[in-house]
Amino acid sequence: MAEDMNQVEVNIFEVGDKVKAKVSKVEEKQVIVDVENSKTDGIIPISELSSLHVEKASDAVTEGDELELEVIKVEEEALILSKRKIDAYKAWDHLEEKFQSGEIFEAEVKDVVKGGLVVDLGVRGFVPASLVEDYFVEDFADYKDRTLTFKIVELEKDKNRLILSHRAVVEAEKEKQKSNVLDTIESGQTITGTVQRITDFGAFVDIGGVDGLVHISQLSHEHVDKVSDVVKEGDQVQVKVLSIDRDNERISLSIKETLPGPWTEISEKASKGSILEGTVRRLVTFGAFVEIFPGVEGLVHISQISHKHIGTPQEVLKEGQSVKVKVLDVNEAEQRLSLSIKELEEAESASSYDYDIPEETKGFQLGEMIGDALNKLK
Numbered sequence: 001m002a003e004d005m006n007q008v009e010v011n012i013f014e015v016g017d018k019v020k021a022k023v024s025k026v027e028e029k030q031v032i033v034d035v036e037n038s039k040t041d042g043i044i045p046i047s048e049l050s051s052l053h054v055e056k057a058s059d060a061v062t063e064g065d066e067l068e069l070e071v072i073k074v075e076e077e078a079l080i081l082s083k084r085k086i087d088a089y090k091a092w093d094h095l096e097e098k099f100q101s102g103e104i105f106e107a108e109v110k111d112v113v114k115g116g117l118v119v120d121l122g123v124r125g126f127v128p129a130s131l132v133e134d135y136f137v138e139d140f141a142d143y144k145d146r147t148l149t150f151k152i153v154e155l156e157k158d159k160n161r162l163i164l165s166h167r168a169v170v171e172a173e174k175e176k177q178k179s180n181v182l183d184t185i186e187s188g189q190t191i192t193g194t195v196q197r198i199t200d201f202g203a204f205v206d207i208g209g210v211d212g213l214v215h216i217s218q219l220s221h222e223h224v225d226k227v228s229d230v231v232k233e234g235d236q237v238q239v240k241v242l243s244i245d246r247d248n249e250r251i252s253l254s255i256k257e258t259l260p261g262p263w264t265e266i267s268e269k270a271s272k273g274s275i276l277e278g279t280v281r282r283l284v285t286f287g288a289f290v291e292i293f294p295g296v297e298g299l300v301h302i303s304q305i306s307h308k309h310i311g312t313p314q315e316v317l318k319e320g321q322s323v324k325v326k327v328l329d330v331n332e333a334e335q336r337l338s339l340s341i342k343e344l345e346e347a348e349s350a351s352s353y354d355y356d357i358p359e360e361t362k363g364f365q366l367g368e369m370i371g372d373a374l375n376k377l378k
Helices: 002-011 083-101 167-184 342-356 359-377
Strands: 018-026 030-035 041-045 066-074 078-082 105-113 116-120 124-128 147-156 161-165 190-199 202-206 211-215 236-245 250-254 275-284 287-293 296-301 322-331 336-340
Touching (some): 066 083, 078 083, 083 147, 124 147, 190 211, 211 236, 287 322
Parallel strands (some): 124 161, 211 250, 296 336
Antiparallel strands (some): 202 211
C-alpha cells in the first residue's frame, strides 16, 4: 500500500515542472532533497548542480539549503531534478539586460582552461585569452579564484554561448583616464610618471593613463648617446610638461628640466682663481669655448690663449683638446665664465726657471756675473 502511495506521489509530477525543495543530504556525487508538497525524495545528480564542472556535490550546495529545481525525469520512487537549469533560466534574463546596457560587473574566475578563463554567471561564461588583458599573458594559472570586472561581448541564448571580456573594461578605463589627463594637464607642470617604452629617439612615460615622449635631448643636461644609459623601463621619474597637442594626443616631456642645471652652484665649483681641466669644444674668431663640467662652457678670449701674438685660436688649439684653465671671472646668473690658458703658462714658466736654477746656486751665479762686469771695466 505504501509503495502505491509513493508511486502516486511521483506520478503527480511531470518533466519540466518547477519545484521547491530543501537539501537533506549531500553525498559525493548527488544530493538528496525533500520536495515541497511531496513525500517523494528528490535527487540532484552532480552534473545538474552547476553549469560548471563540480568535483564534489558539497562544492555546490550544503545541507539545509532551500532550492528551486526543475524535474528532468520521473522514476518509480524518486524525482530526478536539476538546479543548473533553473539557474540558467534566471541568469539568461539578467545577462540579456547586462548585454543590452553594456553594464560592467564583477565575477570570480572559476577555472582556467585551454584558451582562456571560465566564469560562473548561472551559465558558463567564457573569456578567450585574447580578451583577458590588453597585453600578452603567457600563463593564466594565477587568475583562478580572482575577481575581475567584465563586459559581455557576445550572447546567444539558443546556442548557450556567453563570451565575456575583461580587456574591454581595461581599455575603456584607460581611455577615460587618458581623456581626464588631456583635459587637466598644463604646460609647465611637473609630475611623476613611469617609463613604459624606450626607443632610439627617447622614452615614453606614462603620466596617469596617457604616454608622453621625453626626447633624447631632454633626458639630461649632459650629452646622451643611448636612452638606456639614463632610464630603464619601469623607472619612476619626475617630468616637466613642455607642450600638449590635445587633438593628436601628443605630450612632450622633459626630465632634464626637473634636474639641477649644470650652472647651479657654479660659483663654488669653479670659484675665481681656481684651476680646472677642460676640453676645447668650439673655436671662434675671438677665442675658444672650453667645457669644464658637463654642460658648462667658459670662454678663453683670444688674448688669454697665449703670450705670443696669434691671429686665430686655431694656431694654438684644436677642438677636442684637453687644456688646463684658470677661472678669471664667474657670473652664475648670466651663466658666463671667463677663463685663461695664458696665466697658467706664466706660472709654469716661473716654475721652470726656479727648477733650472736651484736656490743654493743663484748667489754664485750672480757673483760671477758681477765679477765679469768689473773685469771688463779694468
